[in-house]
Amino acid sequence: xxxxxxxxxxxxxxxxxxxxxxxxxxxxxxxxxxxxxxxxxxxxxxxxxxxxxxxxxxxxxxxxxxxxxxxxxxxxxxxxxxxxxxxxxxxxxxxxxxxxxxxxxxxxxxxxxxx
Amino acid sequence: xxxxxxxxxxxxxxxxxxxxxxxxxxxxxxxxxxxxxxxxxxxxxxxxxxxxxxxxxxxxxxxxxxxxxxxxxxxxxxxxxxxxxxxxxxxxxxxxxxxxxxxxxxxxxxxxxx
Numbered sequence: 001x002x003x004x005x006x007x008x009x010x011x012x013x014x015x016x017x018x019x020x021x022x023x024x025x026x027x028x029x030x031x032x033x034x035x036x037x038x039x040x041x042x043x044x045x046x047x048x049x050x051x052x053x054x055x056x057x058x059x060x061x062x063x064x065x066x067x068x069x070x071x072x073x074x075x076x077x078x079x080x081x082x083x084x085x086x087x088x089x090x091x092x093x094x095x096x097x098x099x100x101x102x103x104x105x106x107x108x109x110x111x112x113x114x115x
Numbered sequence: 116x117x118x119x120x121x122x123x124x125x126x127x128x129x130x131x132x133x134x135x136x137x138x139x140x141x142x143x144x145x146x147x148x149x150x151x152x153x154x155x156x157x158x159x160x161x162x163x164x165x166x167x168x169x170x171x172x173x174x175x176x177x178x179x180x181x182x183x184x185x186x187x188x189x190x191x192x193x194x195x196x197x198x199x200x201x202x203x204x205x206x207x208x209x210x211x212x213x214x215x216x217x218x219x220x221x222x223x224x225x226x227x228x229x
């Protein structure tokens with residue numbers, strides 16, 4: 001079956017511009033996660049959606065970052081006024097029920113480069 | 116704060132050598148533990164996980180890991196590596212009371228020479 005998909009695969013933008021990154025989770029998965037992987041760093045949690053519950057936004061690094069999930073499916077991560085330190089690979093994952101023991105299935109990521 | 120430590124950033128082995136990658140975490144409560152692998156050009160995928168029961172868990176491709184609660188460790192092992200095991204390996208921890216969120220280590224790049 002189809003896995004998690006993300007678009008675009010690569011995004012180059014200029015400092016100060018806004019960007020939107022999209023994630024399509026596996027059909028039927030109620031939980032969706034965004035992580036960021038910077039050069040030489042592990043994966044850093046950003047935000048987590050579980051069903052109709054309020055999202056866990058505790059990992060967002062600043063108020064320039066926001067995310068939404070429409071209809072319990074597709075999610076968009078928006079970064080406003082991008083900075084060079086935002087350059088990273090942004091990974092999306094989904095899991096069946098959002099429980100701690102669930103396997104998270106990762107997408108291919110979006111590589112963001114801020115010039 | 117939750118932290119996950121992977122002791123080796125880059126490991127280089129010859130084929131048929133044995134592998135052990137260390138992972139330690141700092142949370143004292145109930146945990147779920149994972150090893151993910153990223154092969155060159157591919158997505159992150161699950162290698163194995165522990166959430167209850169036998170602390171020795173077996174995963175895909177002959178990998179296994181042992182959860183030692185007293186040492187806050189979840190080391191990954193394979194008795195005989197292959198060239199195709201060349202990849203980056205990530206240890207991840209979920210706090211049992213925090214739904215979903217994973218805390219990742221920085222990863223270990225494994226290079227296996229044929």
